[in-house]
Amino acid sequence: MLPTAWSGAQIALSPQEIEQWPKTASARTLADGWPSRRLASFRVPTLERAVPVCRQLARLWMDSADITDEGVRCAALLVISELMTNAIVHTNSISITGRLQKDGDWLLVEVQDEGETSSDPHPHRGGNANEYGRGLVVVAQSAQALGTQLETDGGRTFWARISLTG
Template sequence: MRQPASFRVPTLERAVPVCRHLARRWMDSEDITDESARDAVLLVISELMTNAIVHTNSISITSRLRKVDDWLLVEVQDEGGAGSAPPSPGADFANEHGRGLVLIAQSVQALGTRLESGGGRTFWARISLTE
């Protein structure tokens, strides 16, 4: 049975590896074994959560995972605040910062964002389970 996962964590750097661990456990329970899809999920969670920690005034961040047919949907929702938008995906690879969205865009089939009521923002990525 396909069960979505949702975890809400405080905006602390140590929450990122916790969410990666929870995502691995969820993928195991959903029998998602494709390594490229698993790697993409972990990359998306790591980068989007880090962006939310660094670029927003959020107290907590919510990450959601859902399997639908032959793809996965990964969402990371912040609570907004000053500087809620991370750097654009066109960042220069020579720069140490700002490459995360570029890496994500290269690893997923679709990437987007939506504003939430209350000023928060949800970044989402769709990852294929088929080659």
């Protein structure tokens, strides 16, 4: 039995699992293949250490979904990293949900927070010397479409569409 909560293609990782990753039963199970090739959904606590775990989860799902194009993979990993980081840094969320879904010729990447943002996120066009504030600009350059949706529970979902056809 896995120590995580599973619902179809959804996984919820605890803070302890994030800290011990990849030495967990969940990591070993997912290494054998994601439960769904069409959709991945994972909920993680708002810990900085969760970002590289989410990248690994995205890699494992893309492997299972036969997404092999390195350009698509790099774009998806960059997008999930930036959106997860923004949710951790700019919200008061307890947990964040990441989703990846194949939709025809598109890969949809979503990150949903629980709301209560410290500021309204928007792209900053700063100089190269700025270490922070360029995440959404980088995401916009890596995706063919980018948007946000307010959820009924007060949370917000940021999404990006990446072409699977190059």
